[in-house]
Amino acid sequence: MRPKSLGSFRALPAPPRWFFKTAALPLNALLTASLRRVVRERPDVFQKLGRFQNAVFLIAPMDMPFAFRLKPLARQGIVEIVTGQEDKAYSVRISGNLKTLLGLFDGTIDADSSFFGGDIRLEGATDAALALRNALEAAELAAAVNWTHEKGGKLLLAINTFARAGDTGEWQRAVDCAARSGVDAVIAADLGVLAYAHSIWPDLRLHLSVQAAAGTPQAIAFYAETFGVKRVVLPHVLSVEEVTRLTRAVDVEIEAFVYGGLCVMAEGRCALSSYAAPGSPNLTGVCSPPDSVRFVEFQGMTTARLGDFAIDRHAPGEPAGYPTLCKSRFVIDDKPAYLFEDPVSLNAMDMLAGLKRAGVTAVKVEGRQRGKAYVSRVARAFRQAIDALEAGRPTAPYADMLADLAEGRKETSGAYRKSWR
Known part of the structure; x- marks a missing residue:
């Protein structure tokens, strides 16, 4: 067959199948060795696959003449490069262009948005693909912990939803994953989750989530004595004066919200x-x-x-x-x-000095359903404001940096100044 002319270029015929099989042998061995090393070093990552630990995952770049067949735990893990009819045997096929697929695996592209946007296609057991995504997220957590520690920071992980009766295993596996990944603390609210973490991982530092709504010395003492909680995130309903009295009556660190959405419910019980x-x-x-x-x-x-x-x-x-x-x-x-609440955001930047005097150890930015750009801007602004406060400079220059991020373009100091009392 003579190649067709494309101007100054020539379109060459695809290489025969035996070429791929021969060329793929060393790459198969390299990829399989890498997978088995991960299996040995992080077995908890693959436990996230659940009943799909022996499933066959076909990763099929649509712009390449071959696919990757992944068998996570079969004979301790195998990766194969396959072509043609060989790519028919799988539990689930995940297809898309190579750049998108690589982004899914390194965490730079969101899996949900790629699926709903049509950038990737799933064929077969879609719940197996979900299990694989969960396993990849577990691997990303360990990498995030290492990166954070290299930068001199700490990574706290919120597992602060409430476990469902008959389905507590998912929350327990999340705690296991967090502990094995080396996070600096887990933020939890559910009594069962706290009990599990405290008994199974006694060296894991526990923080009490705002979801627990612990706003009295007695409630905080219960969590500290029963589960070894080291820090409590306060409810949104306390004034600075009430925070001051509370910090003086407890023996744990206190964390307070300073920016983000406000909730009229009992701390998330909506x-x-x-x-x-x-x-x-x-x-x-x-x-x-x-x-x-x-x-x-x-x-x-x-x-x-x-x-x-x-x-x-x-x-x-x-x-x-x-x-x-x-x-x-x-x-x-x-x-x-x-009827319930105006669309408005909490901004307590001008309350930082008062919160410091009240004995607050750390301040918290509400980040639920927020993008990376939002989190980055708010965290940077408050970091600069806190540094200015420590250096004896005013925080006022930073107060207007976040006006366009506020809900409804309106801000409030919330309960910290209770004008209705």
């Missing part, structure tokens, strides 16, 4: 979000999940919908917050009004 959408902060760690949110343009207005409910409507250019039921408008006496 029935509203789970009523309108398939998720809630206390069970799945999400409020108004993005896949349940839609925006509809109608008669020059933008209607925000959560699941089957229209929950707010905005005129062009009108500031709006992320659509949640608690920060939505309802018709009351024939007038639309915010």
Whole structure:
């Protein structure tokens, strides 16, 4: 067969199958050796595969003439390069362009958005692909811990949703993964999760999540004495004066929120979000999940919908917050009004000095459902403000750095200044 001319280039025929099989032999051996090393060094990563530990995963780049067949625990792990009919045997096939697939595996591309956006395709047992993603996330956690420690920081992991009856294994496996990955602390709220972590991993440092809503010396003492909790994240409902009295009455570190969304519920125990959408902060760690949110343009207005409910409507250019039921408008006496709470963000940057005097050990930025850019900007601004405070300089120059990130473009000091009392 003569190659076809493409201007100054020539399109060559694809090499025969035996070429790939011969050329792939050393690469097969190298990839298999790498996989087996991971299996030996991090067996917990592959435990995340659950019943799919012996499944066959076919990673198929659509822009390459071959695929990778991964058998995680069969004979301690095998990776093969396959072509043609050889790529028919699999439990699940994950296909996409090579760049996307590599991004999925190194964590630079989000798996969920790639799937829902059509960048990757799944064939076969999709739950096996989910198990593989969980295993990869476990591997990413260990890498994140190492990177954080190299930079002189600490990595705290929140496992602060509430375990479901008959399905506590997922939370226990998360604690195991966190402990084996070397995180500096786990932030938890569920009594069963705390009990498991304290008994199975006695050297694992435990912090009490805001979800536990521990706001009295007696409650904090219970968690400290029963589970060895070293730090407590306070509820959003305390004034600076109340925080001061509390820190003086307890023997643990105190952490306080200084920026982000506010919740009118009992620290995440929300029935509203789970009523309108398939998720809630206390069970799945999400409020108004993005896949349940839609925006509809109608008669020059933008209607925000959560699941089957229209929950707010905005005129062009009108500031709006992320659509949640608690920060939505309802018709009351024939007038639309915010029934539970206005869309507004906590910003306690000007309260840093007072919180320091109150005995607060650390400050916390609300990061649930937030992107990397948001977290980076807020953390950087507060880091600069805290450094200025330590150096005796005012924090005012940093106060306006985050105005465009606030919900509804409005900020509040929340309960720290309780003007209604």
